[in-house]
Each structure stands twice: as C-alpha cells, then as structure tokens.
C-alpha cells in the first residue's frame with residue numbers, strides 16, 4: 076500500500092493506530108497473527124541501510140548492506156511454510172531515493188513475490204513516487220493500493236485539539252476555533268496546529284505567573300501565530 080500526503084496530515088499517526096487495532100484483533104484471535112516491523116527513511120544514514128535494518132528486525136542478523144539485500148531477496152523468494160505474515164511500515168519513503176532507485180524498487184518488488192508473505196505500508200509526501208521511480212519496470216504487475224491523506228479541515232483540527240485536551244478546560248472555545256481556522260486555511264497541518272497550541276500555552280503560563288492563573292485565550296493564540304510566522308527568514312523575504 077502506498078500512502079501519501081503533505082506533512083502533518085496524520086499518516087504516521089493513523090498507520091500506528093491501525094496497526095495497534097490489528098494487533099489487538101490478532102491477540103483476540105480475530106485475525107491471524109502477524110509480525111509488525113518499521114523503518115524510517117529519516118533515521119537511516121544511507122538508503123541502503125534499509126536492508127540492514129529490515130534484516131536485523133526480522134532475523135537479528137547484523138550484516139553489510141549488500142549482503143543483507145541478497146539475504147532478503149532470497150528470503151522473500153523461497154517458500155517458508157512456517158513464516159508468519161510480515162507487515163513492514165516504511166515511513167518517510169521519499170528519503171530512500173538512490174541514483175539507481177534500487178532500494179525503492181526492491182521495496183515495491185518483494186511483496187509481489189509469490190512466497191514473500193510481506194505487506195509493505197509505504198508512507199511518503201510525494202504522491203507520484205511509484206510512477207516517477209522504476210515503475211515502468213514493475214508498474215504493470217503492481218496491484219498497488221493507494222491512499223492519499225488530505226489536509227485536515229478546520230472541524231477536524233478542532234476535534235484533534237479537543238481530544239488532546241481530554242476535557243481539561245485549558246483553552247477558551249474561541250481560541251480553539253481561531254487556531255483551527257487559521258491552520259486549516261494555511262496548510263491543514265495538525266503538527267503545526269498542535270505546535271501553535273503548545274506555544275500559546277507557554278505564553279499564557281508566562282503571562283499568568285504575575286497575575287491569577289488563566290486559560291489560553293485568543294490573544295495568546297494570536298501571539299503564538301505571529302511569533303511562528305515572524306522568523307528572521309520570513310521577515311527577510313517580506
């Protein structure tokens with residue numbers, strides 16, 4: 076499955092949550108059990124380290140990248156009757172780009188092998204990565220399921236903040252409205268939305284040290300937003 080979407084649209088959070096539910100179902104014997112492993116392009120020093128990490132997560136073996144690539148190809152090509160289904164999440168796939176594109180190519184190719192029992196959940200920002208890479212090589216036989224995450228709407232952002240607050244009355248209703256509308260209009264990025272809330276909370280805490288404690292209001296949100304959009308770089312561009 077190929078999952079794409081701009082930053083902060085909940086791709087990583089959603090996949091983690093879905094896996095958690097599936098693992099729960101497997102524990103209750105509602106689903107066949109499976110092994111879940113994940114790698115993240117951002118945490119690899121080099122794209123080829125993906126092979127090393129995947130092999131280590133699957134078997135505990137530590138070998139060089141080229142050796143790991145050979146072992147993995149062999150593993151997914153040969154029948155293993157007792158092998159469990161493996162779900163591999165590859166987050167930040169964009170960063171596994173190599174000149175020959177072989178890492179990405181293999182990630183899309185292994186699951187198509189008859190004996191692999193491998194499901195890959197690839198997450199990326201770029202929507203057409205599969206077409207841009209290799210895909211003339213394998214596109215035809217790829218039954219790639221795709222899912223694209225859309226930027227959050229203001230209602231959804233409002234819900235995310237409210238669920239995070241977990242009914243603690245720390246924000247004025249209008250303040251939540253303001254930040255949700257502002258971020259939805261700009262990018263729909265939940266991470267940015269939560270960052271603004273966090274900063275507004277700090278501003279509020281700092282201001283109320285001198286006076287009586289108060290909750291986060293629209294003025295705190297406005298100040299946090301102004302701060303975030305007035306970095307020296309942005310000012311220079313203006």
Ligand SMILES: Nc1ncnc2c1ncn2[C@@H]1O[C@H](COP(=O)(O)OP(=O)(O)OP(=O)(O)O)[C@@H](O)[C@H]1O
Nearest residue numbers: 080081082083084085086087088089200235265266
């Ligand atoms: N539906 C949601 N409910 C609660 N929190 C959410 C939801 N969606 C996103 N978040 C929170 O917003 C932040 C960003 O989400 P996430 O990391 O999943 O984005 P992403 O799409 O993976 O972004 P990137 O492309 O930058 O990796 C996280 O802190 C996450 O917990």
Ligand SMILES: [Mg+2]
Nearest residue numbers: 086087088166
């Ligand atoms: Mg992510």
